[in-house]
Amino acid sequence: MIDIVSGDMSKDQDWAQVWADSDLCKQQREELEKIKSSGSEGQDEREDDGDEYASSTATQLKLVTKRASIQLWRDTEYVVNKVSLPLSVNFSILTFRSCSTSALL
Numbered sequence: 594m595i596d597i598v599s600g601d602m603s604k605d606q607d608w609a610q611v612w613a614d615s616d617l618c619k620q621q622r623e624e625l626e627k628i629k630s631s632g633s634e635g636q637d638e639r640e641d642d643g644d645e646y647a648s649s650t651a652t653q654l655k656l657v658t659k660r661a662s663i664q665l666w667r668d669t670e671y672v673v674n675k676v677s678l679p680l681s682v683n684f685s686i687l688t689f690r691s692c693s694t695s696a697l698l
Contacts, residue, residue: 612618646653665672
């Protein structure tokens with residue numbers, strides 16, 4: 594195949610033009626035109642349910658919450674750091690606040 598396309602057999606061949614002139618290409622284009630025309634016919638017959646999205650807000654919220662929970666469960670280091678940072682900062686603040694001011698000077 595490579596020898597045919599890029600070798601000695603294809604020196605004067607424009608393969609894009611060979612394809613465009615072939616019967617198979619014409620058949621494919623006709624089939625695509627049939628699909629396009631038949632696809633646009635049925636759109637007016639469908640009823641619009643008035644919803645903007647395919648699923649309800651509750652269903653979307655449930656799926657996104659489940660996906661986010663799975664992601665956090667798999668990355669426990671992130672969760673531990675997010676929880677431990679505020680705890681350690683608050684502990685440090687409470688420790689220094691309880692100290693007398695004379696001990697700090």
